[in-house]
Amino acid sequence: MDEISRSVADRLVYDLRLPEFERLLDVGGASGTWTFAFLKAFPKAGAVLFDRPSVVLMAERRIREAGLQGRVELASGDYNKDALPKGCDLAWLSAIAHQNSREQNRSLFRRVHAALEPRGRVLVRDVVMEESRTAPAMGALFAVNMLVATEGGSTFTFRELKDDLESAGFKAVEHLRKDEGMNSVVCAQKGGRA
Known part of the structure; x- marks a missing residue:
């Protein structure tokens, strides 16, 4: 996944045309590829990379090699169970x-919503299916893979992601970037439109 992300991260973050932010929470941030892309595009921003302890050790090395120790805080835990870093x-x-x-x-x-500042935003990058669930084709095939490889994973429609984000308290949910593969992005606001 890291190699795939490295090939698209800088361009995707640039293409999102996001407003300035102060501090990114990269949930499941792995080796830091997406954290690095956001910090490159937003040189005044800082970040918190959150992942399992063994993964955070790998990220720490890459952050040190990139000279970003002053801009990236590391936090470890299980994003499906633990509270996420605030601020x-x-x-x-x-x-x-x-x-x-x-x-x-x-x-x-819900945990992301609780961790974010009052006017915070969340961006969800993933496959986003059309309502028919047959397109994009890559997503339909990927859903079968998730059925076999995970306990409950699948690919979801925008409506499903929107409903799930709204049930967690988010508002102003939009399909910010559409893609035939993994690079669709859904955005939601904690406090409504900024």
């Missing part, structure tokens, strides 16, 4: 929703 105004969830059931996603979205 961020933008949360990024990349390629997580498809690994979870809808109930797991609603629970995760």
Whole structure:
């Protein structure tokens, strides 16, 4: 996944044309590829990378090599169980929703909502299916993979993600970027439109 993300991260973050933010929460941030892309696009911002302890060790090395220790805080835990670090105004969830059931996603979205600052936003990068669930074709095939490889994972429609984000307290949910693969992005506001 890291190699795939590295090939698209800088361009995707640039294409999103996001307003300035102060502090990113990269949920399940792995080795930091997406954290690095956001910090490159927003040189005044800081970040918190949150992932399992063994993964955070890998990220720590990459952050040190990139000279970003002063801009990135590391926090460890299980995003499906633990409270998330507070004090961020933008949360990024990349390629997580498809690994979870809808109930797991609603629970995760509630924890993200609780962690974000009052006017915070969340961005969910994943496959987003059309209502027919047959397109994009890659997503339909990927849903079968998730059925076999996870306890409750699947690919979800925009309406499902919107409903799950709204049930967690988010508002102004929009399909910010449409893509035939994993690079669709859904955005939601904690406090409504900024």
